[in-house]
Amino acid sequence: MSRFLLDISPLRQSRAFRYAYAARTATVLVTGMLMVAASIQLFEMTGSSIAVAGLNASMAIPMVLALMVGGVLSDRMDRRKLMLYSRSVYVFSVSLFLINALLPSPTIWLIYLAATIGGAAGGISVPAMMSATPALVGREHLAAAAALSGLSMQIGGVIGPSLAGLIIAGPGLIFCYVIVLAAVLTTPFFLKQLPALPPKGTQPQQPAIFHAFIEGFTYMAKQPLLRSLLLIDLTAVVLATPLALLPEWGTQVLQLGPEATGLLYSAPAVGATLMALSSGWTKTVKHPGRFIIAAVMLWGAAVFALSQWVWLPWSLLCLACMGAADTVSKILRMALVQKHTPDHLLGRMSSLWMTQSALGTAVGNMQMGVVSRWFNPTTAFFIGGGACFLLSSAFAWRNRSLKHIEN
Incomplete structure (x- = not known):
């Protein structure tokens, strides 16, 4: 049976991967919560599904553009530093969601701005995390690491939205944003525990x-x-x-x-x-x-x-x-x-x-x-x-x- 069970050897053998995995899991979980909270808030403010669709677009478009830049930067600079910088910007994005919800009259444009910043931060950090994985676990454990990453993403996809709905129905929208911000603040702490992760074999003359x-x-x-x-x-x-x-x-x-x-x-x-x-x-x-x-x-x-x-x-x-x-x-x-x-x-x-x-x-x-x-x-x-x-x-x-x- 052990042949078919999830292989957790990367977590057992690599302390650095454990910290990276904790950061990834926290990010995936709260991203699902954040999207549900922002979507519900937007729909309550506008009564428009198009406005909610605009929220997804305001995150996706800058994310795609940032992915291109993030991929290049991940091959040029320390991937640990890149993850730290981008996660710190993501903290700022979540803070904007919370600040807007605390205003007497929340504004739609601030929600879109926060989503745009968050999407761009995610686009920078994802290539850095993915490209750092072989250095953290070794190439012989890549399939196991990919399975663990997929597990955290799927569990976050099940738990995050459901948890956000329960919190919003109970303590309320602001409390949901507070929980998201508290979880996001933990990710820089986990990432700081990683070793330096410079790319190997970089070219001496790097193109634009x-x-x-x-x-x-x-x-x-x-x-x-x-x-x-x-x-x-x-x-x-x-x-x-x-x-x-x-x-x-x-x-x-x-x-x-x-x-x-x-x-x-x-x-x-x-x-x-x-x-x-x-x-x-x-x-x-x-x-x-x-x-x-x-x-x-x-x-x-x-x-x-x-x-x-x-x-x-x-x-x-x-x-x-x-x-x-x-x-x-x-x-x-x-x-x-x-x-x-x-x-x-x-x-x-x-x-x-x-x-x-x-x-x-x-x-x-x-x-x-x-x-x-x-x-x-x-x-x-x-x-x-x-x-x-x-x-x-x-x-x-x-x-x-x-x-x-x-x-």
Whole structure:
């Protein structure tokens, strides 16, 4: 059984990784709380779902831009310092949310400003954390570290929003912001315990940031394995991201209340958490590329299956399977990217991966929404899930670099 249980050896063997993991877990948990709190506050102030959508955009756009810069900086300067600087800025962002809530008349523009600053800070820190992982745990433990990171993200995705809702319904919105700020203040303390993490093998003459980013992109494009990992993930997120349709699916198709929609949103995180807890086998996979292809095929099949039966338990099962498949794919992809990228390019590879994930998910949600508007949600799931399954099957047939890569 130990082969299938979550491998916690990186936590046992690396004191530095324990501190980094604590910082990451705290950040993921409070980010979920913060988004729920800010969304509820905005909707109460405006009564507009478009205003809430604007909150997501005000975080996502600066995050994508900052990811490009953060990837380059992660390959040039001490990654510990970069994480410390960006987390300190994030503290300022959360403080703005709290200060605005304490005002006699909170303002909408201050919420958007705080979200913009927070998104940019996250875009700087994520590549630094990802590129620092091999130095913290060793390349032989990358799959285990990726599984632990995925677990913290999924648990945060389940607990954070639910906890925020309970706090706002009880002590209130301001108290929720206070809890978030208190948790965010702990992250610089954890990060200060890390050793210096300078990139290895840096070039003596470093190009400008834009040219350095292009250098990283060019390296990825010339490597068949890295290029394949990027493309197969885009296949899944662009064609078969169903999250934007869940409110419509819960209220209009299933004809249930908002509590059912909440369950639909939680189901992928539940499946992902269960898979992360049983991910010990991923470190012994001989041909990880084949498992990545199979996971993407399962993702597409799960979204396709949503269209086959209009019943809440079936929908929850399909979404949980999608979340589980996504976790397997992420664990193995992260380990391969970090293992097959030189240390002085890890920051840029991490930023490219996160950028395509953020933009691909946004495009995927949009295309699902458009197809649903033209037809209906059932047809959108049918087309998107089926197309994802077929294209990932083509990867299994044609892509040799991904199929034959060995761990």
